Amino acid sequence: MAHDTGEYVAFRNVQKSYDGETLVVKDLNLSISQGEFLTMLGPSGSGKTTSLMMLAGFETATNGQILLDGRPINQVPPHKRGIGMVFQNYALFPHMTVGENLAFPLEVRGMGKDERETRIKRALDMVQMGSFAARRPAQLSGGQQQRIALARALVFDPKLVLMDEPLGALDKQLREHMQFEIKHLHDSLGITVVYVTHDQGEALTMSDRVAVFNDGRIQQLAPPADLYERPGNSFVAQFIGENNKLPGIVEELRDDRALIRLATGELIDATAVNIHKKGEKTMVSIRPERVEINTEMMPENAHLLDAEVREIIYMGDILRARMRVAGSEDFVVKLRNSIGQRRLNPGEKIRIGWHPQDARALDAV
Amino acid sequence: MASITQTAVPASSLASEGMPLKIRLARAQARNRRRAFLLVLPLLLFVTLTFVLPIGQMLQRSLYHDGFSAAAPSLGQWFSENPEDIRPDEAGFAALAADLRYMKEQNLAGAAGTRINYNVPGSRSLFTSAARKADDLEAPYRDAILGLDQKWDDPRIWVAMREASSPWTSDFYLTALDIQRGADGTLERVDEHSRVYLALYGKTFLLSGVITVICLVLAFPIAHLLATLPMGKANLLMILVLLPFWTSLLVRTTSWIVLLQGQGVLNSLLVSAGIIGEDGRLALINNQTGTIIVMVHILLPFMVLPIYSVMRVIPPAYARAARSLGATSWTTFRRIYAPQTLPGIGAGVLLVFILAVGYYITPALVGGADGQLFSNQIQFHMTRSNWSQAAALAAMLLAGVLVLYWLYDRLIGIDKLKLG
Ligand SMILES: Nc1ncnc2c1ncn2[C@@H]1O[C@H](COP(=O)(O)OP(=O)(O)OP(=O)(O)O)[C@@H](O)[C@H]1O
Ligand SMILES: [Mg+2]
Numbered sequence: 200m201a202h203d204t205g206e207y208v209a210f211r212n213v214q215k216s217y218d219g220e221t222l223v224v225k226d227l228n229l230s231i232s233q234g235e236f237l238t239m240l241g242p243s244g245s246g247k248t249t250s251l252m253m254l255a256g257f258e259t260a261t262n263g264q265i266l267l268d269g270r271p272i273n274q275v276p277p278h279k280r281g282i283g284m285v286f287q288n289y290a291l292f293p294h295m296t297v298g299e300n301l302a303f304p305l306e307v308r309g310m311g312k313d314e315r316e317t318r319i320k321r322a323l324d325m326v327q328m329g330s331f332a333a334r335r336p337a338q339l340s341g342g343q344q345q346r347i348a349l350a351r352a353l354v355f356d357p358k359l360v361l362m363d364e365p366l367g368a369l370d371k372q373l374r375e376h377m378q379f380e381i382k383h384l385h386d387s388l389g390i391t392v393v394y395v396t397h398d399q400g401e402a403l404t405m406s407d408r409v410a411v412f413n414d415g416r417i418q419q420l421a422p423p424a425d426l427y428e429r430p431g432n433s434f435v436a437q438f439i440g441e442n443n444k445l446p447g448i449v450e451e452l453r454d455d456r457a458l459i460r461l462a463t464g465e466l467i468d469a470t471a472v473n474i475h476k477k478g479e480k481t482m483v484s485i486r487p488e489r490v491e492i493n494t495e496m497m498p499e500n501a502h503l504l505d506a507e508v509r510e511i512i513y514m515g516d517i518l519r520a521r522m523r524v525a526g527s528e529d530f531v532v533k534l535r536n537s538i539g540q541r542r543l544n545p546g547e548k549i550r551i552g553w554h555p556q557d558a559r560a561l562d563a564v
Numbered sequence: 565m566a567s568i569t570q571t572a573v574p575a576s577s578l579a580s581e582g583m584p585l586k587i588r589l590a591r592a593q594a595r596n597r598r599r600a601f602l603l604v605l606p607l608l609l610f611v612t613l614t615f616v617l618p619i620g621q622m623l624q625r626s627l628y629h630d631g632f633s634a635a636a637p638s639l640g641q642w643f644s645e646n647p648e649d650i651r652p653d654e655a656g657f658a659a660l661a662a663d664l665r666y667m668k669e670q671n672l673a674g675a676a677g678t679r680i681n682y683n684v685p686g687s688r689s690l691f692t693s694a695a696r697k698a699d700d701l702e703a704p705y706r707d708a709i710l711g712l713d714q715k716w717d718d719p720r721i722w723v724a725m726r727e728a729s730s731p732w733t734s735d736f737y738l739t740a741l742d743i744q745r746g747a748d749g750t751l752e753r754v755d756e757h758s759r760v761y762l763a764l765y766g767k768t769f770l771l772s773g774v775i776t777v778i779c780l781v782l783a784f785p786i787a788h789l790l791a792t793l794p795m796g797k798a799n800l801l802m803i804l805v806l807l808p809f810w811t812s813l814l815v816r817t818t819s820w821i822v823l824l825q826g827q828g829v830l831n832s833l834l835v836s837a838g839i840i841g842e843d844g845r846l847a848l849i850n851n852q853t854g855t856i857i858v859m860v861h862i863l864l865p866f867m868v869l870p871i872y873s874v875m876r877v878i879p880p881a882y883a884r885a886a887r888s889l890g891a892t893s894w895t896t897f898r899r900i901y902a903p904q905t906l907p908g909i910g911a912g913v914l915l916v917f918i919l920a921v922g923y924y925i926t927p928a929l930v931g932g933a934d935g936q937l938f939s940n941q942i943q944f945h946m947t948r949s950n951w952s953q954a955a956a957l958a959a960m961l962l963a964g965v966l967v968l969y970w971l972y973d974r975l976i977g978i979d980k981l982k983l984g
Contacts, residue, residue, distance in 0.1 A: 257884055277887040290885035294903045303899070304889035355890065 207233040207391055208254065208359065213263035215249050223249050225415040231393065236385050238394045240402040241412030247395045251361050254393065256280050283352035283360040287367050289344045291336035297347050298332035304355040322354040342373045363395045378405055399439055403427065411435050432473060433561040436484040443530050445483040446563060449474050457560045459483055463525045467502050468555035473562050480563035487533040489557035492541060494550055503552040508543045626736055626955035631679035632728035635672035636663040640729040648749060652722055657705035664698035683724035683735060683745065690715055719747040736956035768938040769964060771856065772920035778860045779916050780909065783867035791875035805868050808861060817929045820858045824848035850932030858930050863919055867912035874908030911981045914972060918965055
């Protein structure tokens with residue numbers, strides 16, 4: 200993985216409006232370095248596809264600049280951008296065989312027959328579809344079509360490959376397998392990939408960095424681990440993984456340590472992320488697996504909360520406990536199903552707490 | 565390994581009651597087939613009664629005409645006893661005299677004369693007047709009959725009567741191919757100035773081809789617009805395309821006459837715009853041009869609709885994929901978009917061409933002298949009650965269409981056709 204070789208793709212203050220009234224992409228700033236695997240993740244309608252299409256050249260940016268390898272490409276037509284693309288429904292040409300599909304980008308580049316043959320063979324072998332060149336797309340299964348689409352996008356050696364929910368139509372098992380293969384191809388070919396998905400698992404497992412989109416803006420751009428462990432705002436905390444949220448008001452703020460008074464009057468410790476002053480409203484976010492039920496494991500003079508166990512769900516590797524905490528009925532705690540683990544029963548009243556760095560005081564929504 | 569599978573197969577193909585699976589499957593399927601057949605039976609009857617029977621009847625008529633053979637039994641006898649190319653002797657004329665008397669009795673002279681008249685124009689009256697005087701004929705018959713009219717010595721009459729003495733004949737097809745029987749009974753092409761059918765046949769197919777091509781050129785962009793415009797505008801355009809279907813053919817044709825005639829709207833506009841001079845008014849109607857213009861207008865929807873129905877379901881992702889793979893918009897159109905519209909184009913072309921080949925109202929109304937098509941000849945013979953000739957011409961048209969259909973199947977494949 201060749202990271203940090205500078206800025207390969209850049210969006211500068213890019214905006215997009217389809218109807219001249221609302222902006223579906225609002226002030227997009229993003230730079231992607233060569234060899235990076237960047238994922239655009241976000242709910243439906245958040246502007247991911249639109250951003251990708253602007254990069255591919257199928258939509259024009261209403262405002263701002265898009266650069267590819269340092270060159271502004273706003274005026275460059277799509278066929279001159281040299282960007283490989285994989286579409287959600289593969290878009291394999293139905294009237295051509297697999298081999299002809301792969302030959303197409305090479306033919307339009309005026310490549311000779313011998314060279315074409317070797318490249319097609321290499322690309323097909325790369326996706327383990329070497330013996331399928333004579334088939335028509337309609338004679339392939341979904342997963343096979345997906346591989347051919349991938350091979351076609353790669354056969355002309357593009358440096359940048361865009362994928363718009365390429366695995367959306369596959370079942371879970373095949374999807375996971377293909378995730379692995381795409382990631383593997385990315386690593387071995389050293390290409391830059393911009394990947395769009397609304398499956399967060401996919402985003403977290405495949406990407407170097409993830410851009411979380413909402414409402415036409417990037418909410419957070421960070422490596423997967425940061426995104427999960429250090430969400431930058433309450434949308435990201437809510438969107439990525441499971442999350443407990445406790446609304447409150449900032450009581451005390453010293454550097455990045457904050458004391459929050461919850462709506463029910465209790466005090467808790469938290470790390471200040473995007474709160475700025477005392478008296479501000481906030482939303483404290485705690486991951487379910489970071490909640491501690493053994494008081495002796497908590498740091499001294501940590502604030503504890505009363506909790507009443509409502510329900511225990513057995514999930515094999517973990518136990519999921521739903522509790523009533525600070526007026527909220529669905530505070531979730533995940534407990535490892537290990538030998539030494541304390542067993543809880545519904546109706547039991549316990550005390551819970553957490554390390555202050557695991558509770559993040561975010562903007563109130 | 566192999567032995568295991570071999571023993572396994574018969575065991576598993578035996579059903580639980582011991583009846584082989586294959587037989588049970590066949591029985592189950594036979595039941596389904598019977599039910600399916602009963603369901604389509606009414607349709608089958610309908611198609612047979614309204615389509616297969618009339619066409620069979622038509623084909624039969626094109627080969628069968630008993631107008632003469634039924635009226636001339638004695639001549640039939642004489643012709644079969646005497647091999648070809650024998651000049652009629654006294655016995656032949658005696659048979660003729662007997663038949664003329666029979667015609668008079670049975671009132672068949674008109675029908676017999678009409679049949680011979682098809683081959684030798686102007687010979688109908690020969691029969692009617694001879695039959696009128698048939699009772700006065702006495703031996704020697706040759707002199708008696710030639711005394712009535714010298715034309716009875718014309719060998720072409722005898723060749724025609726010999727051919728017509730059997731109800732089954734290829735005469736009507738020969739006529740349709742501009743071929744006649746000469747005085748010695750051999751086949752020869754008719755005089756240059758009276759050759760009608762073959763040239764018209766060719767012209768009909770050529771004009772239909774021209775009309776089809778113009779329709780295709782006009783329909784393709786319209787269909788594309790229909791498929792890509794936003795809903796509201798596409799609906800409006802669709803109404804405009806379908807409008808011709810909603811007005812009577814006669815109204816449409818008449819309005820074209822108003823538009824295109826010498827003193828019509830279009831010419832007047834061109835004159836007043838100074839594009840053409842007052843004496844240079846274009847002849848746009850009552851000729852071949854008129855036929856082409858009006859038929860293109862009438863047949864255009866049959867081209868637009870199949871192409872549109874195919875274009876509508878081509879996802880835009882294909883074009884995008886092609887562009888992203890490095891194709892210019894022209895290459896994308898040529899290699900990706902156009903090939904996917906082929907089934908629609910094929911259907912439209914076939915539909916328009918076949919309709920055009922059989923059209924006759926429009927050419928009759930606006931075609932003038934040189935804008936007539938083959939069907940107008942069919943109609944001409946039908947109005948003259950020459951059913952056999954009309955049927956032979958229609959069969960030729962059918963044959964031409966079938967040949968083209970076969971060619972189409974060979975070249976493009978009928979399974980690729982998509983009508984909607
Ligand atoms: N061609 C278009 N014309 C008008 N509006 C559009 C068009 N394409 C997208 N939009 C609007 O732009 C917004 C963003 O759409 P976009 O396709 O980028 O979302 P997305 O993030 O890809 O969503 P999804 O996950 O559902 O694919 C949506 O509100 C959508 O309705
Ligand atoms: Mg999308």
